[in-house]
Amino acid sequence: MSWRRPKIGVVRFPGSNRDADALRAVELCGGEAVPIWHESEDLLGVTGVLIPGGFSYGDYLRAGAMAAHSPVMRAVRRHAEAGGPVLGICNGFQILLEAGLLPGAMLPNRSLRFIHREVYLRVERDDTPLLAKLRRGQVVRLPIAHKEGNWFASGEELSAIEAKGLVALRYCSPNGEVDEAHNPNGALHAVAGLTNPEGNVLGMMPHPECRVDPLVAEPFGRPFIAALVEAS
Numbered sequence: 005m006s007w008r009r010p011k012i013g014v015v016r017f018p019g020s021n022r023d024a025d026a027l028r029a030v031e032l033c034g035g036e037a038v039p040i041w042h043e044s045e046d047l048l049g050v051t052g053v054l055i056p057g058g059f060s061y062g063d064y065l066r067a068g069a070m071a072a073h074s075p076v077m078r079a080v081r082r083h084a085e086a087g088g089p090v091l092g093i094c095n096g097f098q099i100l101l102e103a104g105l106l107p108g109a110m111l112p113n114r115s116l117r118f119i120h121r122e123v124y125l126r127v128e129r130d131d132t133p134l135l136a137k138l139r140r141g142q143v144v145r146l147p148i149a150h151k152e153g154n155w156f157a158s159g160e161e162l163s164a165i166e167a168k169g170l171v172a173l174r175y176c177s178p179n180g181e182v183d184e185a186h187n188p189n190g191a192l193h194a195v196a197g198l199t200n201p202e203g204n205v206l207g208m209m210p211h212p213e214c215r216v217d218p219l220v221a222e223p224f225g226r227p228f229i230a231a232l233v234e235a236s
């Protein structure tokens with residue numbers, strides 16, 4: 005890494021609650037974490053963006069639906085369209101879907117319950133900078149904590165997403181088998197994470213930001229945060 009610590013903006017909305025861990029995770033992975041309030045019309049000179057989890061606007065309407073119309077999201081869109089890296093975690097992923105920066109939509113979990121537990125994830129691609137610290141086929145374990153993680157796309161859209169290889173992560177067994185028994189929320193094709201066609205925007209339901217410190221647990225989240233820092 006160069007002498008300069010890349011500046012990563014951590015966007016905060018009313019109701020964000022994973023922002024503190026996200027800020028710390030960025031610093032632990034070598035970035036300079038810059039909090040950005042949702043009313044900001046610009047990104048304060050950052051070169052990467054992290055949209056953390058939580059309950060922006062209380063999940064009213066649909067999770068992420070109101071946050072997607074915040075002033076800061078206009079700046080995030082410009083940054084993404086210019087090729088800048090963006091990582092959306094959980095509510096951040098929901099916001100990116102609602103903003104149309106990633107394809108598909110979230111439905112309530114199949115069980116209609118909030119689910120908080122560890123899951124296994126199979127890495128489906130490693131050919132883009134935000135996934136470059138993982139390898140295809142690798143299985144990682146991370147926690148999920150959501151009630152709207154049942155990812156959905158229409159049949160045609162789903163085929164196009166698979167054909168373009170946009171699926172980044174799928175829920176799986178500890179051995180990497182993708183089956184319905186290991187799909188916690190009913191997401192179509194067990195989708196847990198997606199990229200845009202250009203690969204510079206990544207959304208994921210599991211939480212890497214609370215798995216970066218080896219004193220807490222095996223740091224399976226580190227490659228995601230470190231890749232964002234390096235890509236920025």
Ligand SMILES: NC(=O)CC[C@H](N)C(=O)O
Nearest residue numbers: 057058094095150151152
């Ligand atoms: N931890 C999160 O970011 C998830 C909260 C999310 N709004 C939900 O679906 O419940």
